[in-house]
Amino acid sequence: MAALDTSRTTRIDHARSALAHSVSPRTWRRAFEVRAADATIAPALRVGLASAVVFVGGGLLGFQELAGLATLGALSSAFGRYEPYPRLAGKVALVGVALIVFVAFGGALGAAGLPMWAQVGVLSLAAGVASAYMNAFRLLGPGPVILVFAATGAAGYTASASDIAAATAATTVGVLVGWIAAMLPALILPLGPARLAAARALVAVGSLERVGADGVAPAQAAIARAREVLAASGRSRTEHVHARDLAALLDMADDAVELWVAEGDVTLVRDIALHERELRKLKRASVLGGVADDRSSGRSELPTPHGVLATGVSRLRSGEVRHTAVRVLLASAASGWIAMAVGVEHPLWASMGAIAVLQGLNFTHTVQRGIQRLLGNIGGALIAAVLLAASLGYWQMVAVVVVLQIAAELMVLVNYGLTTLAVTPMALLLIGFTSPISPDAGISRVVDTLIGVVIGVVIAAVTVSRADRHHLA
Known part of the structure; x- marks a missing residue:
């Protein structure tokens, strides 16, 4: 009692x-x-x-x-x-x-x-x-x-x-x-939401130099969200060359976070943040310099999107x-x-x-x-x-x-x-x-x-x- x-x-x-x-x-x-x-x-x-x-x-x-x-x-x-x-x-x-x-x-x-x-x-x-x-x-x-x-x-x-x-x-x-x-x-920007989610992830990664360790979890969450949005953009989109570039870019973002956590190296953090402005442009696709061939992390496989119903x-x-x-x-x-x-x-x-x-x-x-x-x-x-x-x-x-x-x-x-x-x-x-x-x-x-x-x-x-x-x- x-x-x-x-x-x-x-x-x-x-x-x-x-x-x-x-x-x-x-x-x-x-x-x-x-x-x-x-x-x-x-x-x-x-x-x-x-x-x-x-x-x-x-x-x-x-x-x-x-x-x-x-x-x-x-x-x-x-x-x-x-x-x-x-x-x-x-x-x-x-x-x-x-x-x-x-x-x-x-x-x-x-x-x-x-x-x-x-x-x-x-x-x-x-x-x-x-x-x-x-x-x-x-x-x-x-x-x-x-x-x-x-x-x-x-x-x-x-x-x-x-x-x-x-x-x-x-x-x-x-x-x-x-x-x-x-x-x-x-019809105009089929990967628009994925580009925006990736841009927001890059902003979160770029903020590590400013906010420190408190920014690691938000950056990782933003990257995961961007991958999920890209995966849900449709099978034909994920097979598109620009979709593969976005997936590779998110791999690089993950690498940048891990490098910063392990060694405090901000070089890759700064480099990855430079793509954010390009992703916010009203374009069907972008040339993301230095990204297309970088698949060394092996994380490009996207998650299976959940069914809404x-x-x-x-x-x-x-x-x-x-x-x-x-x-x-x-x-x-x-x-x-x-x-x-x-x-x-x-x-x-x-x-x-x-x-x-x-x-x-x-x-x-x-x-x-x-x-x-x-x-x-x-x-x-x-x-x-x-x-x-x-x-x-x-x-x-x-x-x-x-x-x-x-x-x-x-x-x-x-x-x-x-x-x-x-x-x-x-x-x-x-x-x-x-x-x-x-x-x-x-x-x-x-x-x-x-x-x-x-x-x-x-x-x-x-x-x-x-x-x-x-x-x-």
Whole structure:
């Protein structure tokens, strides 16, 4: 019995320290940190292109009301940035299928006329499923919140079976456009992701002279990641002469690390880093001087790439995936019902705030996302209020939404708060395509987000794993 009490005390103490971390000044200061990010322009333009094509097509064909839902389908192109194209094709398709299913599901909820408290509960269950699905298949990007947002948007639009069919069809068209936009670069730069991964590995190797022994593990991990990306680029690509050059270059990078560790010799480290700039050029292939004939290490055999479907299905059974899904379900439901209790206009926005926060990799990341989302929503709500008060026409709204989408994609790896600053007005304008929305909605968005962030962080703290000790550093 005493041992049990000690275990409970340890968990309580761990949760208490997590909550203390969430309100410490240092934690809030870190939320304003801006990280360095590379290769962000191409993915951002890819998503902007997909959204623009859908908007223009919808406007010209007279389906302006459905353009917002179609654009949500096109946002499938925002997932899987930097993935090798064969794998990207599958992952974007998995996201697209999920978006179509969630729009149809949300449309059915709207047509059924369920009361709001029931909608919150049902969509929270769906959010748990979305979390498990996204995490199991490693569908990195906007996360499960986009599925719930799509379902919520469809619920607000539909009132009949024909509305459900129209919303689902519009989303399907958007998904197809998003998939094509995501895959178009493969025609020009088939080994683009592998070249970028190799360039990042060379940066990590080149940093050894500056950071010392602390840089060995990151450099080795970056090299292994580059090999894995190259292997997953497709059999025809790995047999290509440039792919063989990239494999040999990664062998040299491994040799450089080993030589530096064994003898402190930086000659090869410096030499290998010189290829990084060439790999970042928009070229199908490069002449990598002194690399093609260097295969002395014998490491050029690439790892067998994992299958996305098989690996994802196996992860669905993992305790970590289930644990996160349950946390998302609880936080979403609690946030939505509390928002209803205090009388806010859009309680499902509170649920989505909690879902977004719980996408954090660990508790420290969860708190940072919460702070950044709250502050970004405040600024974004002000921008949205101005835009909504301006009573923009369809084409003006299209231009603004596309610009905001590109801005969000440019900032997503830099600072989540800056991303939210763009996402908040964009989301409100997208809602405006399917149903009327007033400038006051910005205020409601802030209140809902505050509720969702607080509930999400509290549930994350109460359920934090004792193995998660990042916040204690």
